[in-house]
Amino acid sequence: MRYEIIFSGIGGQGMILCGKIAAEAASIYEKKHSVQTVYYGPESRGGIAESYVIISDEPVDYPKITRAHALVAMSQSGLDRHLAHIHENAVIITETGKVVTEGRIPRRASLSAGAFTEESIRIMARPLAANIVALGLFSAKTQMISPEACKKAIRHNVPAGTEEKNIAAFDAGYQLGING
């Protein structure tokens, strides 16, 4: 089966890294096929910055989104822009307080929101790992990629020295998903 995920946000929020971790986890540690593509603006910071991940048992041809099964939206525009491109029963992940969801989510879609930034600040005193918290929530809610695979990919992709904090951030997000 072909599984499509959108990680959407603005520059600096780490949505491109998030997609890369997810795709790498699926491909290297779960031995599935995956591909991640990106979209970004010319701005160094603050413009749209998002990535698309396709996971499949078969080799992936078309690497872009046809209709997403999951949407991780860290910004309002990231949610709004993509509502037209998701499956009716898609999993939607957003940040509490930052993204208004009321009246926007398709009826059969499942929405999970978490205070990612807060969690990150709690764990590493900085908002930097909010994306990883979101990834944890995503992993828990979709079960598309195992937490183990995710964590391996996280270790491989975050700056040296920040591995444990990021793992903690992931776990926090995963817990949100399990509990919520």
Next chain:
Amino acid sequence: MRYEIIFSGIGGQGMILCGKIAAEAASIYEKKHSVQTVYYGPESRGGIAESYVIISDEPVDYPKITRAHALVAMSQSGLDRHLAHIHENAVIITETGKVVTEGRIPRRASLSAGAFTEESIRIMARPLAANIVALGLFSAKTQMISPEACKKAIRHNVPAGTEEKNIAAFDAGYQLGING
């Protein structure tokens, strides 16, 4: 009729200017059609430098030589290279002493040679107008372009201040042709 002339020499001998004067004389002062094209090497001095003139009552299409009616050759290679491209009864003009002609001129061609450099030195104390002397001889021998037209074109093309000397050089060449 289409009349073709080759002015051949090496850089610095003024064969390109010579061709331009002839073509301009024919076209502007004799109201014929004419075109002049050139061939030259990358060297600033000393390489091949020649020009081709076509004179015709009709507009000239092909601007290069098919078979020349006249060949003015100021260098040995200029003569040798072109013997294959001339009419059997072509007019050939060369400089006495500088170009070996013995045994090379086609039977029915007419050869005229003159001491162009000497004449030039006589007239202007410098060898610079040897080409114009040759042009005079050419004009006399072929009668393709009237001396009047040539002289007008000379005045128009030589550096200001040298007009009279160049006219004298032309006349000297023309006399050679009439007398010889």
Next chain:
Amino acid sequence: MAGKKEFLIKINLDFCKACGLCYSYCPTKAIGPDKEFRASVVDADKCIGCLQCENYCPDFAIEIEEIK
């Protein structure tokens, strides 16, 4: 206090990018960060109109006006 000049600190939050330069360079701390690190007026009375904030703000987000 006679002669003391008063200043209006005008902050445009639509432009402010929370870089912190204005309040870092404010010699009197008349301004400071808000919760999201954007510029905010702490105590307008402290403002001496030195324009440090205005000169350093890269975003045309803070301007100082003398109140006459």
Next chain:
Amino acid sequence: MAGKKEFLIKINLDFCKACGLCYSYCPTKAIGPDKEFRASVVDADKCIGCLQCENYCPDFAIEIEEIK
């Protein structure tokens, strides 16, 4: 004259372009122009081996050799 050095002036007419630099710069006029302004030996005895001609000749056309 004892001690006076003698020199061979070697001119390569295939290379000489008649620029005149060698004999213009020859301090003794040991060399001069031929009819076509190429370099030619006027009086080899006058040559003092200063190499002016050789240094100025752009065409590798003149060389001076000391005769031992």
Next chain:
Amino acid sequence: MGEIKFLQGNEACALGAMRAGLRFFGGYPITPSSEIAEQCARLLPCSGGRFIQMEDEIASIASIIGASLAGSKSMTATSGPGFSLMQEALGYGIMAEIPFVVVNVMRGGPSTGHPTGPSQGDIMQARWGTHGDHPVIALYPESVPETYYEIIRAFNLAERFRQPVIFLMDEILGKMNESVEIKDDISVFEREKIQSRDGRYRPYAMKDDIPLTANYGEGLRFHVTGLFHDETGFPDVSGENIQKNMDRMYRKIENNIEELQKWEESGADNPEILLVSAGTQARSAKMACQELNSRGISAAVFRPVTVWPFPEKRLSALAARSKKVLVVEMNKGQLADECRKFISDEKLIPVNQLNSEMISPDEIIRQVEGVL
């Protein structure tokens, strides 16, 4: 009748440009085009224009784009190596829709190649040399008088369509001398401008798909960029805007193709043998054609004067009626390759030569005889 002047091709190019209203030339010398710069250096100041020799070809084309934006009709001239260097900025001119003329007097390539030899090797480069999709206008005359008049047309088209025009010549043409009748009644197109503004001035407001941008320094302050942009001139890289403007830029050419295209037909009507040839090489084809006709062979010459957009429709119609089409070029078959798009391989015969000489009438006749 106008005055008759005896001119070199390069000289006629400069004089024609002056006649078209040239006011600025920025260039860098290169054989066999340098006389164009030299003439402009001499002529421009006589009419209040200005000449500058820039540090290289990139600076040259950049300077003329700047001058054009400031309102001066502008030109540069070069040959293959310089034309290659100009490709990036040429694309800027196309993207920002700025009128100017780039002359390329073709010499033997690739690379330094044969600086003093002729070739027709840059015809495809003129079409595709810069990156990205883009429409192109390129003209290529065959004679000195035609150079004079076609360079005027080049300026007119540039100004009318707001687009750089590539003016191809070849070494033979650039260095050739011929007489030119300087006619009095020549129409020169002057830049049309939309000056009105409602709110912000929109330099890329369109009239029939053509932007009528004002000149800098005339009171309308606007922005120009090489990024995709909207009517206001400011960047807009949204998919819709890119698609819309690329479509429009192609349309601006396609909808005016008759005004743009020009060609010459000579020889027999409904010929059996059609010779296709451009630039000076066409003159050889014409002589060959006359000879063929005189021998009773039904032959004609089709000579594109506008090389891009290539006059495909007309040539296609002519080819349909001919038995064989010989495309005669001083290159490896660039126009012939283009003709493959609409002339079948059975009919099409490339006649090519790359020995730094024009293909002679005799050789063309020989080739024709070979296929009869």
Next chain:
Amino acid sequence: MGEIKFLQGNEACALGAMRAGLRFFGGYPITPSSEIAEQCARLLPCSGGRFIQMEDEIASIASIIGASLAGSKSMTATSGPGFSLMQEALGYGIMAEIPFVVVNVMRGGPSTGHPTGPSQGDIMQARWGTHGDHPVIALYPESVPETYYEIIRAFNLAERFRQPVIFLMDEILGKMNESVEIKDDISVFEREKIQSRDGRYRPYAMKDDIPLTANYGEGLRFHVTGLFHDETGFPDVSGENIQKNMDRMYRKIENNIEELQKWEESGADNPEILLVSAGTQARSAKMACQELNSRGISAAVFRPVTVWPFPEKRLSALAARSKKVLVVEMNKGQLADECRKFISDEKLIPVNQLNSEMISPDEIIRQVEGVL
């Protein structure tokens, strides 16, 4: 089975180049290619190679030509604007027959265009960007693993044919992440040299039309120039020599076309509908094709991997058996235009989009349905 790595396209390009024996990279950053330079800066010194960031793209390509002549396998990477600037020196590489690889990660053009958007707008430029007639080799992979292996092939072809190879990628591919199996058995072609000299060493002595020039600094002192030259490497601009060498340079490609060309065919045999597409866009065509097949429509995809010389013969044969040929491209129809040379206008349907997004499988299916 080799190690599996999860790599970005640009990264795979750099790693593959290292595997092919890259020893020198000279470059200038530009979006979306910069990661190639960044990776080379990191990787090269680890294997005794060297990296330099030059002052611009012209210097970059000049430096790699120099390094190649001195014996180092060399590469540069850029995008449209830089590729335009490299055209003159690219021609030098072709003329002097020097092996190196130029990567162009295509972005939206012309001009600055859309720096972070994908396009396939430089395909024709790769063929015709430099002046003068010249043969071209250009490859264009579709995926990260294919990038890894094709860049190795690019180096092998460059070294074998003594010719620059243009390596096309697109913004999607350059920035895409995928896993790559790094195989052990990879064949790397090492420069063959004719070292023997009878009299003056002849760097352009040919073996099967290919010059086996030595490296500088290995004891054979020779001359290289961008002018037309003979076997000794010295200038010879005689007509015969130019004709002879241009013919040979084309022949060196044409006679080895099977070794050079590579393509992929997928989907139905003898399809009614043939989709032609290159690079990442082909992946969309392949998905569309599967869907069409699953709906019972006989469709197949032809994907050129070697873009130049274009695999005309094979595609022509396939097209002959199909009812319709849709050429699907993120440009204004550049390959479609090329296909016009051997596929009739009735059969050929260009499917183009220039809105900085890949044409989706849905859109392709819609187009196919429109012609059924």
Next chain:
Amino acid sequence: MFDYAEYLRLDKLPHIWCYGCGNGIILKGAIRAIDKMGWEKDSVMAVSGIGCSSRATGYLDFNSLHTLHGRAIPFATGIKMAKPELNVIVFTGDGDATAIGGNHFIHAARRNINLTVILFNNNIYGMTGGQYSPTTPKGYFASTAPYGHIDPSFDIVELALGAGATFVARSTVANPREMEKVIHEGLKNKGFSLIEVVSNCHERFGKRNKMKSPYEMIEWIRSRSVSKVKAESMEAEEREGKIITGIFRQETRPEYVETYDELVLKKARGGI
């Protein structure tokens, strides 16, 4: 109160630059300096190349032109030749003006054509992600210098002097008022003027080099700045790595287009 809005295309703000980017500080200083000139907005022509810094022209309510990477100066040269009455200001970066555009820079300086070049020197290629530029200091890290940078830097002031510029100055974002002053002096010069303004890019340079915030970077710049007067009394080694600020040349020499008009136009008209 200074009215920046008068000179801005407000609808284009906030600009695309990162929070705290020095580009905004320079842009403001330039606006204040231009304001002092009292020029009509219509008479001002702002030209830029490509780079973060080169985006400046889009925000200014003048005639504005965003050209190609490295080519702002020759575009500006053409404009000046065509309409000398325009006050042409070039906004450029260290990469734009001294890497790819280095040749145009030195030639415009040589000609002494009346352009004012405001060079935003952030010691890095900001827009493309932090590759080293001709002014990246030795030993620092960049995305293409993962093991530390080894290139000696251009001293842009020395380069401009060597090329023959008639006005050459350097300032920094650490001193916005002084910067404004030297830009103003540069604008007054009738000839080629270069004002290098050392700026901060914490995003692409700072973060790789242990300076995470704009403030840290500006203070780093300040800590290395010394005035020209002070530098003159320093030893060579002491000067190493310092940013020497001030006006280095301020000279009156014939301007290019004026000379052209006086000599060439006159002679041509007389002569023909």
Next chain:
Amino acid sequence: MFDYAEYLRLDKLPHIWCYGCGNGIILKGAIRAIDKMGWEKDSVMAVSGIGCSSRATGYLDFNSLHTLHGRAIPFATGIKMAKPELNVIVFTGDGDATAIGGNHFIHAARRNINLTVILFNNNIYGMTGGQYSPTTPKGYFASTAPYGHIDPSFDIVELALGAGATFVARSTVANPREMEKVIHEGLKNKGFSLIEVVSNCHERFGKRNKMKSPYEMIEWIRSRSVSKVKAESMEAEEREGKIITGIFRQETRPEYVETYDELVLKKARGGI
């Protein structure tokens, strides 16, 4: 007797240069200077651009490369990076090195890469027929300056100094022995060396400017030449139009490729 033939490709002579062209004088001086280095011919790499002067490489029996107009230095840079053991000498002209190639010139100087650049400055574009170059003196005529030239010239020495070259010298064809000496000093420098040699082109420059013979032109050069020492005691106005000869900088700074190998190669190997 000095054996020029040892270094020449005799079958390529006579060369294509005009009679009396200074290029030949410089070529000879360079040969003598190279000879003093005692290098194996196989270890010498001669690189040139395009121009009359750039034809020099074809006559030298070294490894030789005739590149593109203006690009000799970046080609040479690549060669040096690939094979640092080669002794790389660049033969170039005033147009080649300071017009179209100006950027490469200043960047190679900045890097201090070990190239010796011998710049034949004849103040004109010889090969293309006498258009003005960045060093054509004001007031003189050129084919593109029919009314007299108005551009200020580059002082190539100042430019090289400003860009950071470690060896900078100027000589002229009027003094072939001194020229040989400074070329030799330049060859010895491990780093970027620039030797400008002022030369005569009577054909394209002289004839337009009332100097018809090579001799006249060389004497014109001599008449304007003053040594650096002497020039230092001259007033600015006096120095105007003078050709100041001598060595202007001779400094030891780390060479580029050596630094690369010491720092980058080492760290990369250690670090990975």
